[in-house]
Amino acid sequence: MTEQPNTTLPLDTLKAVTDMAYDARVASRVLAKADTDWKNMALEAIARQLEKKSDVIVRSNAEDLEREKKVGMSDAMLDRLKLDVHRVQQLADAMRELKTLPDPVGEVVRGSTLPNGLRMVQSRVPMGVVGAIYEARPDVTVDIAGLAIKSGNAVMLRGGSAAARTNETLVNLIRNALDKTSLPMDCVQSVDEFGRDGAQALMMARGAIDVLIPRGGRDLIQTVVRNAQVPVIETGEGNCHIFVDVLADSDAAAKILVNAKAQRPGTCNAVETLLLAKGANAATSVLDALVKAGVRLHVDDASRLLLPEDADAVAATEEDWATEYGSLDLAVKTVANLDDAIHHIRQYSTGHSEAILTDSVSNAETFIREVDSAAVYVNASTRFTDGGQFGLGAEVGISTQKLHARGPMGLEQLTTTKWVVRGDGHTRP
Amino acid sequence: MTEQPNTTLPLDTLKAVTDMAYDARVASRVLAKADTDWKNMALEAIARQLEKKSDVIVRSNAEDLEREKKVGMSDAMLDRLKLDVHRVQQLADAMRELKTLPDPVGEVVRGSTLPNGLRMVQSRVPMGVVGAIYEARPDVTVDIAGLAIKSGNAVMLRGGSAAARTNETLVNLIRNALDKTSLPMDCVQSVDEFGRDGAQALMMARGAIDVLIPRGGRDLIQTVVRNAQVPVIETGEGNCHIFVDVLADSDAAAKILVNAKAQRPGTCNAVETLLLAKGANAATSVLDALVKAGVRLHVDDASRLLLPEDADAVAATEEDWATEYGSLDLAVKTVANLDDAIHHIRQYSTGHSEAILTDSVSNAETFIREVDSAAVYVNASTRFTDGGQFGLGAEVGISTQKLHARGPMGLEQLTTTKWVVRGDGHTRP
Numbered sequence: 001m002t003e004q005p006n007t008t009l010p011l012d013t014l015k016a017v018t019d020m021a022y023d024a025r026v027a028s029r030v031l032a033k034a035d036t037d038w039k040n041m042a043l044e045a046i047a048r049q050l051e052k053k054s055d056v057i058v059r060s061n062a063e064d065l066e067r068e069k070k071v072g073m074s075d076a077m078l079d080r081l082k083l084d085v086h087r088v089q090q091l092a093d094a095m096r097e098l099k100t101l102p103d104p105v106g107e108v109v110r111g112s113t114l115p116n117g118l119r120m121v122q123s124r125v126p127m128g129v130v131g132a133i134y135e136a137r138p139d140v141t142v143d144i145a146g147l148a149i150k151s152g153n154a155v156m157l158r159g160g161s162a163a164a165r166t167n168e169t170l171v172n173l174i175r176n177a178l179d180k181t182s183l184p185m186d187c188v189q190s191v192d193e194f195g196r197d198g199a200q201a202l203m204m205a206r207g208a209i210d211v212l213i214p215r216g217g218r219d220l221i222q223t224v225v226r227n228a229q230v231p232v233i234e235t236g237e238g239n240c241h242i243f244v245d246v247l248a249d250s251d252a253a254a255k256i257l258v259n260a261k262a263q264r265p266g267t268c269n270a271v272e273t274l275l276l277a278k279g280a281n282a283a284t285s286v287l288d289a290l291v292k293a294g295v296r297l298h299v300d301d302a303s304r305l306l307l308p309e310d311a312d313a314v315a316a317t318e319e320d321w322a323t324e325y326g327s328l329d330l331a332v333k334t335v336a337n338l339d340d341a342i343h344h345i346r347q348y349s350t351g352h353s354e355a356i357l358t359d360s361v362s363n364a365e366t367f368i369r370e371v372d373s374a375a376v377y378v379n380a381s382t383r384f385t386d387g388g389q390f391g392l393g394a395e396v397g398i399s400t401q402k403l404h405a406r407g408p409m410g411l412e413q414l415t416t417t418k419w420v421v422r423g424d425g426h427t428r429p
Numbered sequence: 430m431t432e433q434p435n436t437t438l439p440l441d442t443l444k445a446v447t448d449m450a451y452d453a454r455v456a457s458r459v460l461a462k463a464d465t466d467w468k469n470m471a472l473e474a475i476a477r478q479l480e481k482k483s484d485v486i487v488r489s490n491a492e493d494l495e496r497e498k499k500v501g502m503s504d505a506m507l508d509r510l511k512l513d514v515h516r517v518q519q520l521a522d523a524m525r526e527l528k529t530l531p532d533p534v535g536e537v538v539r540g541s542t543l544p545n546g547l548r549m550v551q552s553r554v555p556m557g558v559v560g561a562i563y564e565a566r567p568d569v570t571v572d573i574a575g576l577a578i579k580s581g582n583a584v585m586l587r588g589g590s591a592a593a594r595t596n597e598t599l600v601n602l603i604r605n606a607l608d609k610t611s612l613p614m615d616c617v618q619s620v621d622e623f624g625r626d627g628a629q630a631l632m633m634a635r636g637a638i639d640v641l642i643p644r645g646g647r648d649l650i651q652t653v654v655r656n657a658q659v660p661v662i663e664t665g666e667g668n669c670h671i672f673v674d675v676l677a678d679s680d681a682a683a684k685i686l687v688n689a690k691a692q693r694p695g696t697c698n699a700v701e702t703l704l705l706a707k708g709a710n711a712a713t714s715v716l717d718a719l720v721k722a723g724v725r726l727h728v729d730d731a732s733r734l735l736l737p738e739d740a741d742a743v744a745a746t747e748e749d750w751a752t753e754y755g756s757l758d759l760a761v762k763t764v765a766n767l768d769d770a771i772h773h774i775r776q777y778s779t780g781h782s783e784a785i786l787t788d789s790v791s792n793a794e795t796f797i798r799e800v801d802s803a804a805v806y807v808n809a810s811t812r813f814t815d816g817g818q819f820g821l822g823a824e825v826g827i828s829t830q831k832l833h834a835r836g837p838m839g840l841e842q843l844t845t846t847k848w849v850v851r852g853d854g855h856t857r858p
Contacts, residue, residue: 128801128831206654258856263856372554374848376848376850378849402660406845407846
């Protein structure tokens with residue numbers, strides 16, 4: 001609440017970044033007019049460059065890895081930072097996948113001829129200039145650049161110092177690919193040269209940047225949300241809950257919990273808290289299955305009693321209910337009933353994804369109605385909250401805010417609309 | 430750029446407003462479940478109360494008018510502040526008009542059954558708690574409360590000290606009407622008791638308030654946009670342009686300009702700058718008609734030559750191009766061609782509404798494509814940019830931002846969406 005915009009931001013950095021954003025705006029006007037085939041050619045050119053320059057990218061990445069290893073980056077973070085030949089190929093494949101997605105630009109959202117003869121059409125147009133702030137994930141550089149190009153937007157990237165060398169190589173490669181396709185290179189620019197000030201300048205550049213997308217951990221996202229004067233789309237924080245009702249299919253419940261927690265614990269749609277209805281028939285099989293899958297349980301007193309005496313479990317504290325572990329840890333709480341579960345979710349959820357496992361139609365309907373999250377599941381794993389799984393194609397991120405986009409965001413969410421009104425000398429009476 | 434959040438905001442005010450927002454949240458859950466008939470009953474109850482208590486409202490308003498007159502409020506502002514019996518009746522009529530509009534809540538936006546059998550539906554749900562900050566316009570109190578109720582949202586109002594007595598009477602009346610309809614009174618609350626701190630607290634209440642809508646002048650809107658940590662929808666700033674091309678129907682052009690400037694000069698969709706193509710055949714008749722309509726022209730040197738020598742015109746300065754007069758003033762500039770006009774618009778427009786008057790299909794298409802505004806017109810008055818005129822029914826405001834909503838916002842723009850996913854023990858492979 002007391003955080004302040006960085007008033008120490010050097011004015012010349014702000015000016016330099018604003019100038020770059022101006023170049024991006026000019027470039028975006030060309031891109032906005034490019035038809036789908038042309039934009040797909042650029043994506044294909046990026047894919048080919050990635051394949052051709054694979055070794056150069058891996059070498060740049062090795063420099064970043066070596067430096068970060070020396071300063072003590074964790075293995076998990078080093079893994080996110082790493083690009084090997086296989087991962088570079090996956091990035092190239094992702095660009096080709098983007099080619100197959102429908103182009104949102106030009107889609108007519110609504111239209112009509114009014115009684116007075118005015119012909120009105122509201123259609124999708126690119127946002128203009130998109131900003132992205134992320135950290136230590138060089139794959140995001142390619143990902144976001146590709147999404148921006150396909151949706152007709154220029155993009156300003158701030159990728160974090162840990163991946164500086166890799167990102168520099170990738171941005172140059174993308175800009176060359178644009179140039180080869182006769183699209184302006186300035187459609188993709190990096191502000192990494194300004195360090196943290198570059199990120200600050202992006203947050204301050206109201207009017208120059210149309211929307212800012214932070215991708216990363218909680219701290220990064222909260223800093224951007226609190227400080228940005230540019231409109232922000234908040235993404236990715238997921239303290240997700242699964243409520244196991246009194247009557248639920250035991251086998252299915254056990255499978256869903258193991259899937260939601262253990263399949264990829266680091267993702268934002270992984271479950272973080274299991275809420276067990278008092279006397280739930282599936283409780284024991286669910287807990288057994290989780291323990292067998294190697295999940296560390298953080299349990300309240302009532303749930304402790306459901307475990308074998310020698311079971312390895314931690315006593316849950318208030319902090320556990322609010323924690324997005326991102327690991328094979330899971331908080332477990334026994335609640336009196338559905339209302340208690342809903343109350344708990346309202347208090348601690350980040351509004352990402354929640355599920356109820358139940359055989360009761362009325363309880364399912366109540367849960368759906370009362371839980372205010374981007375995605376609400378009945379008898380399914382929270383892991384499905386994903387642009388690809390939802391059939392939206394590539395994913396910009398998963399919005400946990402209510403404005404503009406909620407849940408998985410695809411290309412469409414990088415567009416806005418424009419009303420075009422054609423008359424014949426019409427005046428308002 | 431250097432404006433700072435108000436760190437002098439007393440913590441107890443922040444706490445009090447956050448507590449009120451919590452009550453609003455609880456109330457909003459009941460309202461969110463209310464069906465359309467129920468919400469319409471509340472709107473009818475408000476309409477009847479307005480009619481019944483018309484004299485009380487007018488008396489409260491007289492107190493506000495008297496006080497503000499004494500401290501020197503301008504006649505134009507006093508007129509906006511004033512509620513007489515006729516205007517109160519218009520407010521009641523507006524509530525009944527709202528009843529006839531389709532309810533956006535529950536509308537299915539998209540849905541499908543995935544190949545794996547997951548049944549997915551994305552449908553509209555209320556935002557939750559909406560905040561509104563406005564000034565000296567007590568009609569907005571009723572307007573926004575009605576829109577919030579119809580869209581299933583609770584609302585927190587900050588109406589400004591000039592209309593304090595009127596707003597107090599109106600908010601009490603609306604709360605009584607909700608109570609009579611068995612809806613929670615806390616769906617509509619005012620933070621006016623906290624003065625300016627109330628507005629500050631609304632801007633800071635991230636998580637408690639889902640979206641904040643400022644309605645008013647440029648200063649108010651910019652203060653909210655720069656300081657709010659709650660997502661904001663920027664509305665209403667309109668520095669609108671009309672470009673008269675070399676070949677355009679003279680009679681139609683003259684009528685459109687007079688309509689766009691003089692019909693209601695105080696509105697945000699009124700034209701503020703006329704761009705004349707060099708040698709435009711319609712130039713003289715357009716300028717003649719404007720002068721006859723009592724418009725004060727602020728002209729550049731080239732346009733001055735198109736006027737009779739004795740014509741009453743002011744020399745335009747740089748400031749004129751950036752000014753939303755809101756009066757019978759109009760800036761006039763002669764530009765070399767279409768490209769020059771587009772360049773000028775890009776530099777000075779607030780992205781609200783712009784028009785081209787032309788007989789050239791290719792110039793019309795270029796203008797449509799290159800001008801990045803919420804509404805772009807061909808051969809029609811900018812005055813049509815309005816929720817009612819566009820067929821959206823009641824209007825929350827006109828968004829000049831690109832996120833969430835662009836152009837006239839109706840009830841739909843006060844909703845967000847929720848994905849409901851039904852499975853049968855589905856896990857992600």
